Amino acid sequence: MRMSEYFMPTLKESPKEAEIVSHKLMLRAGMVKQTSSGIYAWQPLGFRVLKRIEQIVREEQNATGAQEILMPTLQSSDLWKESGRYEDYGKEMLRIKDRHERDLLYGPTNEEMITDIVRTHVHSYKDLPKNLYHIQWKFRDEVRPRFGVMRGREFLMKDNYSFDLDYEGALYSYQKMFLAYLRTYTRMGLRAFPMRADTGPIGGDLSHEFIILADTGESEVFADKKWNEVDLTAAGLSYDNKKDVNDYYEKMTSIYAATDEKHDPENCPVATDQLNRARGIEVGHIFYFGTKYSAPMKATVQNKDGEVVPLEMGSYGIGVSRLVGAIIEASHDDSGIIWPEDVAPYKIALINLDPEESVCNEFCEKLYKQLQDEFNKAPFFDEILYDERKARPGAKFADMDLIGIPWQIRKGSRQDGDTVTLKKRDSDEKHEVSIGQALDMIRESSQLNKKAA
Amino acid sequence: MRMSEYFMPTLKESPKEAEIVSHKLMLRAGMVKQTSSGIYAWQPLGFRVLKRIEQIVREEQNATGAQEILMPTLQSSDLWKESGRYEDYGKEMLRIKDRHERDLLYGPTNEEMITDIVRTHVHSYKDLPKNLYHIQWKFRDEVRPRFGVMRGREFLMKDNYSFDLDYEGALYSYQKMFLAYLRTYTRMGLRAFPMRADTGPIGGDLSHEFIILADTGESEVFADKKWNEVDLTAAGLSYDNKKDVNDYYEKMTSIYAATDEKHDPENCPVATDQLNRARGIEVGHIFYFGTKYSAPMKATVQNKDGEVVPLEMGSYGIGVSRLVGAIIEASHDDSGIIWPEDVAPYKIALINLDPEESVCNEFCEKLYKQLQDEFNKAPFFDEILYDERKARPGAKFADMDLIGIPWQIRKGSRQDGDTVTLKKRDSDEKHEVSIGQALDMIRESSQLNKKAA
Known part of the structure; x- marks a missing residue:
């Protein structure tokens, strides 16, 4: 690209509205322009980085055997009433009425819709396991959007959903995603630490956030100092080798790391002088929640014995647009951004x-x-x-x-x-x-x- | 991909709700699932075709020197009030209130937003010409969505916007897009005919629709029989050669073809026995509208003489998701779909x-x-x-x-x-x-x- 023809509107001064370095640098580099509160247009340079990150996420998902689909941004409220989440989500969910006064919403996540797709077509254990993902714009109506694309309202997320016959299968699906996430962040030049986390409105028993450390992080995190030395590249493992995947997962989850919601100083297994306390930015979140959606929505299959059982599910999210900001937070100096090679525009x-x-x-x-x-x-x-x-x-x-x-x-x-x-x-x-x-x-x-x- | 693992839920029977062959075949092939009226989820096979088409569109846009960006799906109503279109669009525009009671809308098109982006950053004739495009989901709240993805409510469109100093430059931009569109459809195995068309809510004086012929076409079209023999591949021309581009455009537009809104039987230059009358499906629409948006929105530049002049603009749309259906309408037999190689999943x-x-x-x-x-x-x-x-x-x-x-x-x-x-x-x-x-x-x-x- 010839700069004389390029639409790259850089700014000499830091815009006043930007509080954190990634937001400042994205505006100064002409990567994005805010078009409404918490909503951004991606100009050519920013668009390229967004696409690079999306493509790394896609390749690492495909490597696990997950299959890409694309669900729409707008959803009918009906499915959310079936799962019981329509009221739970409160004002963060953007509710819309169409010209016929039907209730629509701009999807903040897709557990209900994917469960509906799978229950329509999957009826036998022979059709399992399945792992379907999409990379689509979502909307969460934050009270106070801030930090540029790091906490926007319209944001690009990769979310996938695993469907298994039983707990053992679901755990294996969860562990494969755990591994895929570490590989994904490594390719972006990030060290992202898996931490036990709260499940929030998604629900379930088992959940990890993937967190990079940065002074501007939104939450406090606690991690064993051993993490400083841990190899996070997850190299050399095959997704088909269940034992290796499990061993790696067990090893990584045996070292203490927790977000502040999960951290309990009274019962922390790590001595205080062995514990790092830092600020963290969440760049991914994975959940195992079993039959939370499949049971009320009657997403069932016949098992080998002919019994009808609800599907065992998990969901897995990576904030693609948020990562653009997160990578800058992790990689910059006084002169500007320092892109890791694989995400550089x-x-x-x-x-x-x-x-x-x-x-x-x-x-x-x-x-x-x-x-x-x-x-x-x-x-x-x-x-x-x-x-x-x-x-x-x-x-x-x-x-x-x-x-x-x-x-x-x-x-x-x-x-x-x-x-x-x-x-x-x-x-x-x-x-x-x-x-x-x-x-x-x-x-x-x-x-x-x-x-x- | 191994079929035993693939999520490809084919159907033996044609679903009753489908009226036309492309809709029937897309459902039978498990390409899409309707999730609300006129809103579809793209299952793996359908997603792949959508991506192939998107990629052809992208490559042909990039070849012209157009630069890819990405504008958000949701827009503030403010810009639409500036241009005067907020009321014009009527009920087809999906209007939304966020938690702070601010008026948002789901973009049906992006003339206002791109004009705002360009007026923010472009101030001199030296920054021109510019042609920016994006491939993003749009929403139009059709009264009666039908024909599957051919007339859905949430649809994927490539739209771009050209900015020039004067009419001559704007016409050259228009002609380059005209050429790029013919090349785009040729790569998809389609014969798409350029026809003089009405400008509708976009406005302006000069407009062509690109139309493929199919019995299920939504509108009637009239074309000189000479078109049967015309080479539509636009091969061998360079976008940098202004004269060649102009000559090709003049040649193609000298042969009569018009949609029914534009066709006037009284004044048609072609004899009745020399005129084909057929049904057509619109797969693209291009517009030159000069200063319709730049003047009210004050998107201006200084010209060489230091005078401040409004930008000359055009806009150019290709319905990416609609093309999936249109290609099937043009290419199928009793057994199913016949994909042209470059768009095959x-x-x-x-x-x-x-x-x-x-x-x-x-x-x-x-x-x-x-x-x-x-x-x-x-x-x-x-x-x-x-x-x-x-x-x-x-x-x-x-x-x-x-x-x-x-x-x-x-x-x-x-x-x-x-x-x-x-x-x-x-x-x-x-x-x-x-x-x-x-x-x-x-x-x-x-x-x-x-x-x-």
């Missing part, structure tokens, strides 16, 4: 420092094409942002630092031949090297290699 | 006729892996649907014909060695050939070659 920024000098300009134009040929991934995304604007070098550097592109290749007319400056955004290292060496360094970067593999 | 169906016979089963299992390695496209979609269910061959054939996968590879225990049956869904041709020959025939298929290129 562009991988490489090519900065032409002298677009009006013909040798420099020709070099950069040719290099732009070469970089596109090598790094672009069909068909979704181009990976190169090319700054060929007639502007001061300092302004160009500031913009690229602000929007956090992982690699900068800078070329000016004072540099001989094929010499360029390669800058790595996260470490701020700069190298005066030939373009060949610069590309080798980019290629050798473990993350780009991993993706190419 | 899977490219190849592998049918294991004797999963309980070990030689046949091993052959198919090995072939399944081989096909996945060769044809799957990372990271989004697998391309192979593998029917390894214990079911009668006739039932398996009927399912695959119903859901319309372009290629079927069938293998039974009575077939020697590596002999398989290759069936092409559209022509119903069957070939008893070696698997090597079968794969060569699939690879040679022009459309698969085109995509691999």
Whole structure:
């Protein structure tokens, strides 16, 4: 993408309405624009990050065998009356009347609707297990929306729902999602800790939140200091190996971590000096709730003995739009955002420092094409942002630092031949090297290699 | 995807509520489930087709230089009061009050919101032209939703908006979209005819609908018989060549075609015996409306002379979810859907006729892996649907014909060695050939070659 044509309205000053760093930086980088209280439009740069995160979530869900569907944003109130939640949700649920005065609502979650879909079509244990997910906009009418996309009203969530014949199957489904969540966050460059959590309006007995630590976190969390050393990548395990999945889950849940609602100082198994106390941002929440919805809604199957039994269910949510803010909270400096490579809106920024000098300009134009040929991934995304604007070098550097592109290749007319400056955004290292060496360094970067593999 | 694990709830009988063939077939193939009047959930097979269509639309938009953003589904009423359309839209607009009694609405279209975004950030002719699009769910509260996803209430639309300094620029933007639309439909296997059309609540002077012919079409259309011979592929033109784009547009718009609102029998330039009269389904609509929104909303820029002028605008819509139905209306037979290859949910169906016979089963299992390695496209979609269910061959054939996968590879225990049956869904041709020959025939298929290129 050529910056001269790009719709990327960056701001020099931090907008006053933004309280936390991710909100400030998203506005300054021109990623989003608030269109109503707690509702945002995603401008091109922000849209790309949102899509990268969505795609990582999708790939990790597909790897578990979960199947993608898409439920609508609007729901009829009827199903919510069946489950008994229509009143429970209170004012957070956006209630709507259509032209025929029928009660609709903007879905805050989809347990009822998915239970209805599954009860319509699934009638035998032979059709189980099933795990269905969708990535769709939800609405929760927060009293006081704040922190930009971190606590918006209209938000993008991946939610899935598992259906099993019995508790053992449901637990296995829960454990697979537990593992998938850790892998998902790792790919986004995050360390997200699983913590025992309250189940809230979803209900059920067993629940974990996945939490990243940040000073601006909305809640207090308590975790054994052992977590500092724990490998959260969940590497090398197969979802098909039930024992391995269970062992990993048991290991991870044996180390103490709890949100403040669940933490009981009186009965905490960890000594005070061994306990970390920190602020956390929730980036996912998983639930096992058994027959809470299937029983009242009569979502049943015949088991092997011909008995009719209610389905065992769990649900699993990742806040896709919230993650955009959460990643910035975890990864930024005074100059701006530092995107982890797999979620960066562009991988490489090519900065032409002298677009009006013909040798420099020709070099950069040719290099732009070469970089596109090598790094672009069909068909979704181009990976190169090319700054060929007639502007001061300092302004160009500031913009690229602000929007956090992982690699900068800078070329000016004072540099001989094929010499360029390669800058790595996260470490701020700069190298005066030939373009060949610069590309080798980019290629050798473990993350780009991993993706190419 | 293994059919034994797949959530694909096909129906043997046509549901009574479905009036037209696409709606019947979508329900029978388990693609969608109605969740409220005119609102649908997309089950895995339907979701895949929706995503394929969305991706074709996206790629063809990106090729024009349009930039993707994402506006929210809910809008504040304020902007619609500024443009004067808040009252115009009547009951088709879904009006909502939030917990603080503020007026929201579920966006039926986004002219106001995009004008607000652009007026906030674009102030100079140097920032022009701009063309921004998004693919987002919309809502129109139809009095009588019908025809399944063809006239639903919640529907997925690609809409974009062009911003230019003057009429000449705006016309060029309009013509590029005209071209992009023809290319988009061609890739979906459709012949869509551009027709002069009414502008309705969007407004403006210049407008074309893109219409495919089908007996179940919602409106009557009139077109010169010359259209039967016209090449609609718009091949070989560059968007950067203004003259070529203009010439192509002039050529295509010189042949008469009009919807019934625009057709005037008294003044029709085509003789009656030279005029086709048919039913049509609208699959896209483009508008040039100049300053209709920019003037009241004060979306202005400074031109080269320092004068402040309102932006020249157009908007362009493609009904993504509606296209799923429209393609089926255009491409089906008595046995079911016939997907054009580029929108098919899977490219190849592998049918294991004797999963309980070990030689046949091993052959198919090995072939399944081989096909996945060769044809799957990372990271989004697998391309192979593998029917390894214990079911009668006739039932398996009927399912695959119903859901319309372009290629079927069938293998039974009575077939020697590596002999398989290759069936092409559209022509119903069957070939008893070696698997090597079968794969060569699939690879040679022009459309698969085109995509691999």
